[in-house]
Amino acid sequence: MKDCPPNAIRRSANGEVFIDDTCIGCGNCQVNCPYGVIRMTYEAPGKPGLWSWLLFGAGPGVGEERNYEPTAAQKAKGKKATKCDACGSLGTGPACVQACPTGAAVRIGPDQFLDLADQRRR
Amino acid sequence: MIHEDILRFRRARYAWWALCLVAMSVAIYATQGGRQRPGGGTWQGYVLGTLGALLIVWLALLGIRKRSYRSTLGSVQGWTSAHVWLGLALVLIATLHCAGLFGWNVHTLAYGLMCLVIASGIVGLYVYLSMPRQLAANSGGLSRAALFAELFGLDRQGRELARACDPVVGNAVRSSIERTSLGGGVLRQLLAIDRSLFMRTDPQQAQPSGAALVVGNTDQRAVIDYVARRVPQAAKRAEAANLQALIVLLSRRQAVLRRIRRDIQLQAWLQLWLYVHVPLTFALIVALIVHILTTFMYW
Amino acid sequence: MDVLLRQLRASPDGGTEYQDTELSAELVSLGSAADCTIQLLGEGVEARHATLRARRHEIAIACERRATVTLNGRRVTSGTAKPGDLLEIGGHRLRVLEPPSGFELALEWEPDPQVAPSAYERAFRTELSMTWLSRRRAAWLLAALVLATALLIPYGSLLRQRSGAHAVPLLPSDQMWSAGPLTPAHQLAAGQHCGSCHQQLFVHVRDATCRECHRGIGDHVQPARLAQTQLGPSQRCAECHQEHHAPVTGLVVRDNALCVDCHGHSDARFGALKVRPVAGFSLTTHPAFTVSLIKPANIPDDSGELRWTVHREPVGTAREQSNLKFSHGQHLDPERVTRASDRGALGCSDCHTLDADGEHFVPITMQRSCSACHELTFDRLAPDRQLPHGKPRDAILLIQDYFVHNAVAPSEPASGFHRRRMPEEEQPEAATCTGPALGCALKRAQAEVENQFTGRGCVSCHEVRDQHTSDLLERFHVQPVRLTRDYFPKVHFSHRLHAVQKGKSGDAACLSCHAVKASKSSTGVFIPDLPKCLECHSDRLAVDRVTLQCSSCHSYHPITTYDRLREAVAR
Numbered sequence: 001m002k003d004c005p006p007n008a009i010r011r012s013a014n015g016e017v018f019i020d021d022t023c024i025g026c027g028n029c030q031v032n033c034p035y036g037v038i039r040m041t042y043e044a045p046g047k048p049g050l051w052s053w054l055l056f057g058a059g060p061g062v063g064e065e066r067n068y069e070p071t072a073a074q075k076a077k078g079k080k081a082t083k084c085d086a087c088g089s090l091g092t093g094p095a096c097v098q099a100c101p102t103g104a105a106v107r108i109g110p111d112q113f114l115d116l117a118d119q120r121r122r
Numbered sequence: 123m124i125h126e127d128i129l130r131f132r133r134a135r136y137a138w139w140a141l142c143l144v145a146m147s148v149a150i151y152a153t154q155g156g157r158q159r160p161g162g163g164t165w166q167g168y169v170l171g172t173l174g175a176l177l178i179v180w181l182a183l184l185g186i187r188k189r190s191y192r193s194t195l196g197s198v199q200g201w202t203s204a205h206v207w208l209g210l211a212l213v214l215i216a217t218l219h220c221a222g223l224f225g226w227n228v229h230t231l232a233y234g235l236m237c238l239v240i241a242s243g244i245v246g247l248y249v250y251l252s253m254p255r256q257l258a259a260n261s262g263g264l265s266r267a268a269l270f271a272e273l274f275g276l277d278r279q280g281r282e283l284a285r286a287c288d289p290v291v292g293n294a295v296r297s298s299i300e301r302t303s304l305g306g307g308v309l310r311q312l313l314a315i316d317r318s319l320f321m322r323t324d325p326q327q328a329q330p331s332g333a334a335l336v337v338g339n340t341d342q343r344a345v346i347d348y349v350a351r352r353v354p355q356a357a358k359r360a361e362a363a364n365l366q367a368l369i370v371l372l373s374r375r376q377a378v379l380r381r382i383r384r385d386i387q388l389q390a391w392l393q394l395w396l397y398v399h400v401p402l403t404f405a406l407i408v409a410l411i412v413h414i415l416t417t418f419m420y421w
Numbered sequence: 422m423d424v425l426l427r428q429l430r431a432s433p434d435g436g437t438e439y440q441d442t443e444l445s446a447e448l449v450s451l452g453s454a455a456d457c458t459i460q461l462l463g464e465g466v467e468a469r470h471a472t473l474r475a476r477r478h479e480i481a482i483a484c485e486r487r488a489t490v491t492l493n494g495r496r497v498t499s500g501t502a503k504p505g506d507l508l509e510i511g512g513h514r515l516r517v518l519e520p521p522s523g524f525e526l527a528l529e530w531e532p533d534p535q536v537a538p539s540a541y542e543r544a545f546r547t548e549l550s551m552t553w554l555s556r557r558r559a560a561w562l563l564a565a566l567v568l569a570t571a572l573l574i575p576y577g578s579l580l581r582q583r584s585g586a587h588a589v590p591l592l593p594s595d596q597m598w599s600a601g602p603l604t605p606a607h608q609l610a611a612g613q614h615c616g617s618c619h620q621q622l623f624v625h626v627r628d629a630t631c632r633e634c635h636r637g638i639g640d641h642v643q644p645a646r647l648a649q650t651q652l653g654p655s656q657r658c659a660e661c662h663q664e665h666h667a668p669v670t671g672l673v674v675r676d677n678a679l680c681v682d683c684h685g686h687s688d689a690r691f692g693a694l695k696v697r698p699v700a701g702f703s704l705t706t707h708p709a710f711t712v713s714l715i716k717p718a719n720i721p722d723d724s725g726e727l728r729w730t731v732h733r734e735p736v737g738t739a740r741e742q743s744n745l746k747f748s749h750g751q752h753l754d755p756e757r758v759t760r761a762s763d764r765g766a767l768g769c770s771d772c773h774t775l776d777a778d779g780e781h782f783v784p785i786t787m788q789r790s791c792s793a794c795h796e797l798t799f800d801r802l803a804p805d806r807q808l809p810h811g812k813p814r815d816a817i818l819l820i821q822d823y824f825v826h827n828a829v830a831p832s833e834p835a836s837g838f839h840r841r842r843m844p845e846e847e848q849p850e851a852a853t854c855t856g857p858a859l860g861c862a863l864k865r866a867q868a869e870v871e872n873q874f875t876g877r878g879c880v881s882c883h884e885v886r887d888q889h890t891s892d893l894l895e896r897f898h899v900q901p902v903r904l905t906r907d908y909f910p911k912v913h914f915s916h917r918l919h920a921v922q923k924g925k926s927g928d929a930a931c932l933s934c935h936a937v938k939a940s941k942s943s944t945g946v947f948i949p950d951l952p953k954c955l956e957c958h959s960d961r962l963a964v965d966r967v968t969l970q971c972s973s974c975h976s977y978h979p980i981t982t983y984d985r986l987r988e989a990v991a992r
Contacts, residue, residue: 050186050189050190054185054186054557055557057557062189062190062191063189063191090192090194091194092194092197095191095192097197098191098193098194098197098198099188099191099197099198100197100198100199101128101188101198101199101201101202102127102128102199102202102250102254103125103126103127103128103131103199104125104254106124106125108124112124115124116124119124119125155676156676156678157660157674157676157678157679158663158674159663159666159674161600161666162600163600223600223601223666225599225600225601225602226596226597227596227597227598227599227600228571228572228597228598229600231567231571235567266547285430285433289440289441292440293440293442297460300455300460300462301455301456301460302455303455303545304545304547305545305546305547305548305551306545306546307546307552307553308549308552308553308554311546311547311548311549311552317455317456318455319455319456321442323442323443333423333443333444333445334442334443334444334445335445336456336458382547386547386548389547389548389549390548390549393548393549393550394549396556397549397554397556397559400556400559400560401556401559401560401562401563402563403560404560404561404563404564405560405563405564405566405567407564408564408567408568408571409567409571412567412568412571412572415572416571416572416597416598417600418623419598419619419622419623420595420598420599420600420615420619420622421623421624421625
């Protein structure tokens, strides 16, 4: 947090570290992150929406595209730092938990670790 | 409870919803009779039919909700739990709507498609409840990428060991690595069919010219056997030690391949029912629209 | 074909190693699949890329679809190679060598040094989504199939039929849209062509369409009378006649609610029409029965004209006025009346014969019903001479003729029956009359006529009016007899079905409803009232009752004119 010139990277009240839009793409956070979870990425170009993909197979579909090709303009903007911030801005918690159809993905706090171990043991 | 399965989500709240809906539908159905025969054309039939049609549309919308990652309209698990329970209720509601009157017409076609969708859904429910545990037990908590990384590591070691061996053995081992078969077409994935091959050269074999033959190597057994047979024929101790190391490596490779193959098989069964469920849903929606339209065309 | 494959590899110490392999194959296949003769992995190599075939002095190269190879620097999809030529596939280089003896083909293979592991993984298809299965394609296909089969092709068939052409066999027609089987008669008449009844799309089947075939069906109530009520337009045919439910249920819906909807509120909604409200079939919901009786409308004037009208009277207080004198009680009493043939008591069926419709009885006439016992003799000395059952004038003339004949020609009596006169017998006429024979005869005749019409004879059964004129032929008028034959002209009741009830049959069944044994005169109406029917019937399901609906007795469509003429009057 100290090495971020615009002070874009902060820790929220719940403990999640998030990076806001003031990031200048210097890459200090990526270098210093002990867990290696910060990536420097270009902006992703627009793609056909959900219904076009559903009905006609247009585009790569919803969700993150692994190997996208940024446009020249996006390349000129440069890379920005991104990381998982537990979807703090969404209000209902991490989108991955919301999106899991079988409830396999849950977010628990340390106080529930013992319960989880008990459950696994059984 | 840290994990709730989709049937018992929030204390089976959607099961109670489904039960109430069915009870209400039975009550509406029971008020029929008298001046109009029970069927889809009475006001009760219209109510039940509208309910069924709205249910069908909402059930199909699960495909949209589960791909709307920004949406905060409930969790996808909640939607899936409701989808399963209300989908089961739908078959009863639709049966009450049509009062059991069937024939060779578009109305029964819509009903039949609906039953097929629900049946494939029940298959899917069984698969979703039983297979994840088997998947976790098989892969030991490793992801597919991690298993492949392990496999490639073994492949690299195998190629280096093969280089240090006799060219014939080296060729056999290298070809067994390169001609390994994993997955494949639909049947090969579902039934975990292994069509691995390797190239063997046997001076004593029926090929007098000493040509190499590409033979079957299902489950890597043939190549392990081939290398093992050469151990007693090894002239030097170092060569024998190399062959032993090769056998160990090939056996480890065999174990990893078995895991990956089983993983592919389980994933394929986990997804196969959707190739029935989803296309039939679209056919059902078209049949539903035609059913409603023609009901009013020949009013 | 024997092939020598020489693989070049970098040795660990920096040099180049050869690795020779002998292959034997009809056709050498090149590609990344595991079962190719020579497996080449890496970018740009298809699973099955190309094949090599050795001909006499050259190698034939053929690429699989979409694959190309570079032969001597040029991209080709097929070609021939000679020793010394260079073949490049992906990053692999294959040089054709001069085959040593014993081989048809020799290749020197320099593998691609940059094969990434991902190329290896990509050789595997590890998900169903990598196979030919596609949810999207299947969904479009099935959706199009359903649309065509269920909507487009039947609609085309509909247009064809409307323009007069026949339906194409085996293709789905608009029968696809049928909601269920038709009743057999309708299936025969209109089943092949839905448009016979469904003449306009999105419009209910109209009554006019039904009337195209069912022409004689009458309205339940005339439109002019319906307009006097607050009921709105008449119900559609389809309200009660529901098709497409055969054979589970018949065509007519018989639920009481269809009738009670209007008739249950007749006091409030029928406006100027006075109809008693009916809500069911029980003491509280159904009004008491009223019978229709034929009665004289006037007292006949001098011309003798008598008009008749139909009166509706409640059963309990109804009185017949048929102008016939008859006592059921007397005729059924075995001590007073017995049958001529076997001296047994008279039974109901001796006079009342059920007609062919099972509901009404053959009209009672003198000829059919009474003449078996009642002779119209007038002189016990001439038991074979009977009065004609017809106009009074004919009877009077016959009486006069008889007595005049006997007076004028006593040796040829007017009777075929010769009876010896007994001395004790009174012969008042011979004792008192002293004038000429003709006058005595006419006086005798007059006395007999007066007896017939005022004492005993015609007057025993008929109502006679004495005009007190001097002309004997004009003096007595017999009132015409009209026996009511149909007490409930708007209701169907099957006597045939009621011939055996609750263990009773024959006369016992008749008498269980018609209490005629106590009757003394013919003014009695012995039609049972509502409570009698309720002994066995009810409008609700009950264990000890036979359920009736409104339509079990009442008809929505009027009984035809022919029926009406036939049933109202009995002669």
